Amino acid sequence: MSKRHVLSIAGVNKTFGGLKALTDINLNIEEGKTHAIIGPNGAGKSTLLNTCIGRLKPDNGTITFEGTDLTGGNMTPHGINQLGVSRVFQTPEIFPDLTLLQNVMIPAFAKRDGAFSFNIFKGLREEKQLRDEAMHLLEDFEMQNLAHVHAGSLSRGNKRRLELAMCLIQHPKLLLLDEPTAGMARHDTNRTIDLLKKIKERGMTKVIIEHDMHVVFSLADRISVLAQGAIIAEGTPDEIKGHPKVREAYLGTAEI
């Protein structure tokens, strides 16, 4: 049973102007596990995610992914992705002007060819292997009938699924999900949970930021609770359910 840590966040602080967004965050994500980060609004969840993905630089502390320091000066979003970190955004970020098939092919190209390659000599239609791989993934997601539809016309739920497909085709070592069910209706949420459970079986490490407790308790192996920029509790779902500090953070009082 590997207790290998895929992502290690140590002593991270981040201040914006006068606001202390993150205070001394220490977090270790185990390989293969699904780790949820929850907390009330403004707790600093998105800030934490953005420091992991290279959008923000922490004031101090380190974020290590499989031994590589993600907070180094030359770490770019694409550099971090090439290391094996994929991310899903709060609002699904896909390529609206391309078809679904093309949307899934793009990440595949990145994985295969790296951050830059001047491939104009082989036409798109000649990239059979990559095409087939993309098509198979769309079939897994039951969206193959939409393969040649422009992604911009998809419903939000489908955009979310497309985004997940785009992440998965890269076989990432770490998948970061920023409120994946935000703004979704109940049945869409359930579908997403099922999808994420399926991915769980493949042994991928996942970090989910979520509000929806139903989602969190269905998927998480471990939960960390963030409030006002600091981690106030960490443990298994059962431990967190009854935790007084968690209740206080969400409901305001320790008394019930």
Added chain:
Amino acid sequence: MQSIVESSRTRDTFTLLIFIAVVLTAPIWGEFIGAGYPDLLQKFAIFGLFAIGYNILFGLTGYLSFGHAAFLGVGSYATVWSFKLLSMNAIPAVIFAVALSAIFAVVIGYLSLRRSGIYFSILTLAFAQMSYNMAYSVLTPITNGETGLQLKSSDPRVLDAALGVEPKAVPLADLFGITLNGYAGFYFCAAILILGFWLSMKIFRSPFGMKLVAIKSNQTRMEFTGFSPRPYLLTAFVISGVYAGLAGSLMAIVDPLAGAERMQWTASGEVVLMTILGGVGTLFGPILGAATIKYFENIFSAINNQVLESAYSFMPEWLSDIAILLTRPFVGEGWHLMLGVLFMAIIIFLPGGIIEGVRRIGGIFKKSKQIEEDA
């Protein structure tokens, strides 16, 4: 807006062959619309090339550059200098022009692409104006400033001298003995245009091209998917810059002189208009737009009062006077006014250009056909 079309090998080859056929027979079909003479045909080819290249940057990535006129100038100056120093043969001139405009494009592109969106556009604007001013007043030994660079029969032309080629009284560009003016000049331009079209088709159908569209579609997602957008944008920029340099070179080949006005940022505006009028981001849009603009420029610039009067001669005098009053500002010297109005109209009403217009009309026919079939 469909930019990346899935197409088969046969269809592409077919398209290319049709394109080649249309271009090579232009002097013939051009006659029927009053466009069969060499000067105009050369312009079609040269500006078509310019627009095709510009479309690779603006059409695919959405980055709006006002600086491409500078590359046009660089290509022209390089060509004339090749004529002066090396030979009247067009080949070394073209090579020199391509090399120099590529270097220029790398430098300007590298600096301008450090920012995006409107900052990028303003940077290219600044560079274009800088180049224009430098050509006009600073680098006058190289560019001959206001007067423009011209050929003299006394120019060194070392290659020609070494190969024993006799200097002519009136130096004209040639291709191993064939003088490149008139129809010969057109065919030289046409050959390069065909090459340019083929390359752009390759790019449009390639993963590289798709990635450029992806950058335009969602640059953030590109970055988080593992791509570094900068090298892609720079490559597109340089490619389009070289197309522009090539166009400038052809300009100087068929008419051996080079002037600074070519480099003004407002001259870049013309190629933007051509690209948009034809259909930005499409394969055929740019050349359609370029040909249309040059064709109508030819017609409208030549219209003067007498032409108008005879055109309206079938009307009673009071009516024809009004008609002349309304149309006079838009013809002759007023062609630029017409161009400006056209520009605005396209952006406001038909941003997809001619190609989109054709599609919409086609859509109407399909719909009515559908109704007929359903009935």
Added chain:
Amino acid sequence: MDAILLQVLNGLDKGGAYALIALGLTLVFGTLGVVNFAHGALFMMGAFVAVSVQNLLTISMKVRDTSITFFEAYKETPYLEVWFGDVGTTIIDYSVPISILIAIPIMLLIGLAMERGLIRHFYKRDHADQILVTFGLAIVLQEIIKANFGANPIPQSAPDIVAGSAAVGALIGAEGIVYPWWRLIYLAFSLVVIGGVFAFLQFTTFGMVVRAGMYDRTMVGLLGINIERRFTIVFGLAAVVAGLAGVMYTPILPPDYHMGMDFLVLSFVVVVVGGMGSLGGAVAAGFLLGILQSFFSMNEVKEILPGIDQIIIYLVAVAILLIRPRGLMGKD
């Protein structure tokens, strides 16, 4: 020392023009979020209001020239002089200041028409489309002016009373330094207008809403404030500022049809150097770049680096965009 003072003054009035145009540009970009490539054309149109006023005031008739006696000679004399004699001549002399009064309502109307007719339909469209359509508009306006007024510059003169030079040097103990009165007036004028705009933004409710809108447009909209009408007025204001800058500049630089485009490029550069979205930055950068350009056109400098004055502003802009992208005073 004398030469330096002279160059600083030289740069300040050109800088004043840059600052005024850049101010309008930033106002429109910061509030409406629109990049307006037709802003230079507004400057030009202001200048041509002055030209038109002058043309109107000097409509002439043939009057017998009594000074030539040996044959019947006629000279063109303006109606105003014929009817009102010396008073008429004075009115004509003051055509530029009169133009200011006339330009205000005209430029306001033009600005309002532009905003309601065109600009407001482009709020939602991306910057490239805004740039292109306003670029097209600038060309149209430019060509209309060219068609009506010809391609040559049309010199305008300042009122006689200020036609001379002021002994500026005397103020700092350097005798012999003189500077044209009108250019000093222009400088003062631009400072007054800039001050007026800032005061308006700072001390009126309307101004406060505009400033809030510059800071966070969505929020202001959500607060139920009719932002549309305010946008129209802001645009009108920017048009008036640009137009006035143009009117007053005519004695300094004879207006011609492409002055709009010429000043536009430089104004955008100024805005970028100052920091897009920063009104103070636009003004500061305008004056700074004006002075810089002036210094680099000194003969001593031109001898070492010929033509440097043409490109120095662009070099500075490129440097700023690369080293400090948010400009001198920009945000984020």
